[in-house]
Amino acid sequence: MNSIKKFKVNLENLSSRERAIFKKLIRAAELIAGLYLKQKNKKYPGANFYPPNVSIEEIKKAARNNPSILNPYTFVERTKSGELKAIPYHIKFKKELKPISKFLEDAADLSEDKNFSLYLRSRAQSLLDGNYEKSEIIWLKTEPFKFGFVIGPIERYLDKLFFTKCAYQSWVGILDEEETEKAKEIKDIILTGRSKILDKSEKVDVSKVGIRVDKTAVFSGLIADCMFTGTNLPNDVRVMKKYGSKLTIFETSLKEKFDQDHLPIFQAVFDKKLQKRYSQKELYEGSLRCIISHELAHSLIRYRDAEKRLENLFPIFDELYAYILGIQRCGLAFLKGVFSQKELEAILIMHICRNFTWWLDLFKNADVYHYAAGAAIASNFFLQEGAIKIRGGISWPNFTKLFICIEELCKILDYYLAIGKYEEAEIFIKNYGSFDIFKYFSPQLKKFIK
Amino acid sequence: MNKIVTMTYHTPEKIYLTAAGLEKFKKEHKGLQKIRNSKIIDQEELIRLNKRIEELELIFKSYELIKVPPKNRQGIVGLGATVVVEIDGQVDEFTIVGTLEVEPSKNKISDKSPVGQALLGKKEGELIEIKTSIIHHKCRIIRINYQNE
Numbered sequence: 001m002n003s004i005k006k007f008k009v010n011l012e013n014l015s016s017r018e019r020a021i022f023k024k025l026i027r028a029a030e031l032i033a034g035l036y037l038k039q040k041n042k043k044y045p046g047a048n049f050y051p052p053n054v055s056i057e058e059i060k061k062a063a064r065n066n067p068s069i070l071n072p073y074t075f076v077e078r079t080k081s082g083e084l085k086a087i088p089y090h091i092k093f094k095k096e097l098k099p100i101s102k103f104l105e106d107a108a109d110l111s112e113d114k115n116f117s118l119y120l121r122s123r124a125q126s127l128l129d130g131n132y133e134k135s136e137i138i139w140l141k142t143e144p145f146k147f148g149f150v151i152g153p154i155e156r157y158l159d160k161l162f163f164t165k166c167a168y169q170s171w172v173g174i175l176d177e178e179e180t181e182k183a184k185e186i187k188d189i190i191l192t193g194r195s196k197i198l199d200k201s202e203k204v205d206v207s208k209v210g211i212r213v214d215k216t217a218v219f220s221g222l223i224a225d226c227m228f229t230g231t232n233l234p235n236d237v238r239v240m241k242k243y244g245s246k247l248t249i250f251e252t253s254l255k256e257k258f259d260q261d262h263l264p265i266f267q268a269v270f271d272k273k274l275q276k277r278y279s280q281k282e283l284y285e286g287s288l289r290c291i292i293s294h295e296l297a298h299s300l301i302r303y304r305d306a307e308k309r310l311e312n313l314f315p316i317f318d319e320l321y322a323y324i325l326g327i328q329r330c331g332l333a334f335l336k337g338v339f340s341q342k343e344l345e346a347i348l349i350m351h352i353c354r355n356f357t358w359w360l361d362l363f364k365n366a367d368v369y370h371y372a373a374g375a376a377i378a379s380n381f382f383l384q385e386g387a388i389k390i391r392g393g394i395s396w397p398n399f400t401k402l403f404i405c406i407e408e409l410c411k412i413l414d415y416y417l418a419i420g421k422y423e424e425a426e427i428f429i430k431n432y433g434s435f436d437i438f439k440y441f442s443p444q445l446k447k448f449i450k
Numbered sequence: 451m452n453k454i455v456t457m458t459y460h461t462p463e464k465i466y467l468t469a470a471g472l473e474k475f476k477k478e479h480k481g482l483q484k485i486r487n488s489k490i491i492d493q494e495e496l497i498r499l500n501k502r503i504e505e506l507e508l509i510f511k512s513y514e515l516i517k518v519p520p521k522n523r524q525g526i527v528g529l530g531a532t533v534v535v536e537i538d539g540q541v542d543e544f545t546i547v548g549t550l551e552v553e554p555s556k557n558k559i560s561d562k563s564p565v566g567q568a569l570l571g572k573k574e575g576e577l578i579e580i581k582t583s584i585i586h587h588k589c590r591i592i593r594i595n596y597q598n599e
Contacts, residue, residue: 188556331585334582336565338554345584
């Protein structure tokens with residue numbers, strides 16, 4: 001696995017200058033995969049970013065005297081004398097980062113969009129000096145660019161021990177204006193209304209939440225391995241609160257996922273009569289709305305201390321809650337007449353199929369464990385409440401019960417993220433997180449298990 | 451997604467419009483007529499334009515203006531009312547309009563939607579049930595406002 005994923009995109013509408021910029025960005029993105037692979041520890045997958053022979057307690061102890069040990073942008077190594085030391089990424093990978101930064105500078109020189117040039121130059125600098133926030137703020141504050149481009153140490157899924165350290169990744173895409181407009185409408189609907197959620201969640205300024213749909217050309221680094229279909233950045237709650245957040249929906253990735261996973265899974269596990277009720281287009285729209293509402297919901301559930309409190313369990317709750325709350329919001333949109341009942345059913349069906357997809361993805365990539373664990377929790381919850389029934393596959397989902405489960409799960413997950421303790425969260429996962437539920441479907445799904 | 455509701459020519463239903471909605475359609479009609487009379491446009495565009503002008507004229511023939519109810523009836527949800535509700539712990543606010551003025555992203559929802567249907571005729575403070583075959587919700591009406599003329 002070289003951790004680079006390419007998608008076919010139409011470049012016909014790009015000028016020759018834009019094509020030249022595009023090439024530079026692609027080259028920079030491709031190079032970042034090498035750094036991501038160096039952050040991974042193939043021999044000891046749990047020990048990415050850290051020495052293989054280290055314990056959690058030892059890291060915590062070392063971090064008390066030297067907080068940079070748990071800085072999101074440092075690599076931890078053991079010295080000859082046996083102590084742990086932290087090396088900032090921009091120093092450890094200085095040689096490799098120089099040409100990447102140069103590609104960004106070159107693209108900035110070519111760009112006629114001043115804001116985009118400003119962002120690229122700032123990002124180029126940040127890769128070399130480790131001050132990522134400044135360029136992140138420029139990215140958040142400036143208007144949407146023709147190119148969707150993000151590069152740097154961003155997502156934390158590779159840090160299995162503390163969910164703290166950021167793995168390198170990049171993506172390059174081209175803005176799909178038509179789909180972006182549609183997504184903006186959904187945004188305004190999903191983010192309206194004020195939830196009575198528990199105290200500690202951060203209030204979101206909806207006007208500061210941006211959304212774009214991209215025809216993505218390249219994924220590199222962590223995102224290539226995880227094949228995300230959408231993202232909501234920044235991850236830092238403090239920055240998000242002050243400057244807002246930006247959602248990107250990766251249309252090309254979603255289409256591939258839908259064709260290769262969501263739709264075939266639907267055809268494999270659901271009753272044949274039920275399958276006839278929905279067209280492929282309706283199901284695709286369901287899957288798209290699932291991911292849009294999921295990413296939007298992330299903007300509503302930022303809890304300042306949740307990551308520290310729940311540590312490595314945080315992403316399980318965070319990702320699952322975003323899915324569940326997103327669907328709950330789609331339900332409210334249905335009540336307001338925005339979606340038809342069939343459209344809402346398609347969203348629910350695609351959520352179930354996505355749960356299976358995460359489990360199947362886990363066979364290929366252990367880094368999606370958090371998503372798969374969340375998918376197992378939701379699926380077990382649905383099964384226990386009778387919202388799905390297994391008889392040689394899912395015969396017919398009970399949509400009414402599914403929605404009762406969605407409401408119930410919203411309350412439960414909100415509790416854990418807002419005030420729940422680590423030990424309580426651990427028990428909840430133990431009770432509901434068994435992957436056995438998916439194994440019932442192994443006969444139907446064996447062709448997907450690689 | 452129910453984005454734009456296009457009228458059919460033989461709709462027997464009444465078309466309810468707010469004064470603002472009517473003004474908007476009149477402006478659109480005027481603009482389209484101007485284009486039709488002054489610009490050279492291709493056949494396809496002309497057909498589309500004529501169709502929309504006909505639609506608008508049909509609206510003008512058959513609409514009924516949503517009037518603000520008298521003060522003593524303003525505590526009851528009717529068309530044109532802006533309602534603040536609490537649905538399962540979530541506070542929401544929207545205006546109930548006829549199908550031609552629906553703009554969910556601007557909180558204008560249809561009187562035919564499940565929420566619209568459940569709210570019409572109900573009073574401030576009332577606890578109502580929104581029942582669909584897929585979702586059941588209890589909802590309390592916190593406030594009802596009408597934009598006075």
